[in-house]
Amino acid sequence: MLEDQSNVKAWFYLLPALILLGIFIFFPIFNAFFLVFVDEYNYMQGTYEGFTLINNFRYVVTDHNFRVAMTNTMLLTFVSVPVSVIIALLISVWLNAIKRLQGFFQTIFFLPYVTNAIAIGMAFAFMFHVRFGLINWFLGIFGISPINWVNTGASWGTAIFALLVYVTWLGLAFKIMVFLSGLQGIDKQYYDAARVDSASRSRVFRRITVPLLSPMIMYITVTSFIGAFKAYTEVIGMFGERLGPPGNDRAVITVVALVYRSLDRSGVPGALSEAAAASLILFGVTLVFTMVNMQVSKKRVHY
């Protein structure tokens, strides 16, 4: 009975999910691998002129737009992920420590997660507005003259800074929730023991809280890295379809945004192959960093 059971039923139950995954996930992945190795692919007619190994890749990596997109994506990822993980960690430790109003603050910190990213992006864009924005008003208190963050003529630097603030903030909610549930799973006795052992607060945090929370931190870091590499909605939310401040279009474009933008030129032979090449490069980068993360976790994470 243990071995001979027929699994037809199981396959039957899995079928709907498999069909959907097949159409929307597996086929596009294989198709991307196909597209990237053909020359002059015509989307409308489905025709192509022979195969090529590196032409599409070579075109992409020498493309100025791709380089900008890659720089932006990397910057977003390697700044926003560590910063938001650290801030989320501190906030959740603090939240876990308070007794009064904990539920209230938990709700406040979690609200961004259930709010539409585009809407928040628009709100942030307005906060950074050169004349009416909260940020410039705040800086004004200290006598700092208004900075053109995101409005017409704003530079790449200010625009990406504003985007970074927004992306970091947006990522906090989910991280705080995961960390908080992790913290609540840590046996209080460890803290009592540490207290009796005269450990200072910062040592308790470094030597006990962080190691015991490390599986959560690892999980959050890996998923956040992957999420940040795919950043797109955030750019749209803050800058709209221009992908940059007015007059500085595409200044803060990301790789995924670049891939989507290729659809605008889908009539042009080869455009989709370039998009496929760009997304495969991003895929490779994501894969490498996830593997690095996993490797680090073997040494640093205590399950």
Added chain:
Amino acid sequence: MEIKLKNLTKVFQSKKEEETVAVDNLDIVIPSGQLTGLLGPSGCGKSTTLYMISGLLRPTQGEIYFGDENVTPVPPEERGIGLVFQNYALYPHMTVRQNIMFPLENVKMDKQESLEKAQEIADLVGIGHLMNRKPKQLSGGQQQRVAIARALVKSPRVLLLDEPLSNLDARLRLQTREEIKRIQRDTGITTIFVTHDQEEAMSISDEIVVLREGVTQQVGRPQEVYNNPGNLFVAKFLGTPPINIFDGEVKDGRLMIGDADIAKKDIDDREVTIGIRPEGFKMVERSKFKAEVDLVETIGRDTTLIIKHPNDETQTFRAIVDADYGVEPGDTVKFNVKPHKMHIFDKETGEVL
């Protein structure tokens, strides 16, 4: 370090404003350099008392003195205590060595010195060869030794153990309790441990404190408390098998169970509760104190007779006698009672008479 508890009281308040008095006006002195057991059934406030001594719980009222120093307002990290938790609370991500060294790192001891100190203390508790293991790779008994080593390594003034043996299996428990006794003797540190197991407390304590519902019942050397229980609760709580309880009365200076004359008792006539230890019966040829044997258990050198209770036929009591007597179930046995194994209590208050 002598520890004095003065009118120590702890009241817990639930969310519905209901108050529970866990420890009620505790007034005891714990002698220096000895092993003291806080003993009582669950809910008697013994762990609460221990955690108040550690400083992790704040007393509602009263004071705690370490020697002459009033430590009541002193936070746990400055009290100089070592605490072994019931489930050890070893940091799972640190090795045994790191666990033991953690308290030393906190006081910024020199690395080399603390390594040596950790090794020394680990050798003392017999885990010196396991320094590179993680707690998960150790048995329960080994984990506990690590916890003791971690508590001892910073040379605390007082060592506190919360139910140190409850997570161990029976065989290990016997071994470990001797080990705790040995470590305590070797270090000479004032040690307080909490247990609900009277046998455990009796076997290793220099002194026991019997608690019930937050109130001290009796303090003294274990055998002394066993031999001279101050009240019915203490008499019932100490000893396995437990003491046998009989309803009796004092009439004309004689102590009677039913119409059997047990002993002389020079007090006014009244109803009393009589407790007789199982080993307090002597089988004799002639006595009015007699009853029918229900069951006979022979374990090794002892024979335990389970005898129908003279006050109530549906109940039984136990008498431990020499295995030599050929007693069968159904026989009627006659007893004399050894006076020093018998205790007489007030029927209402339970106080010893």
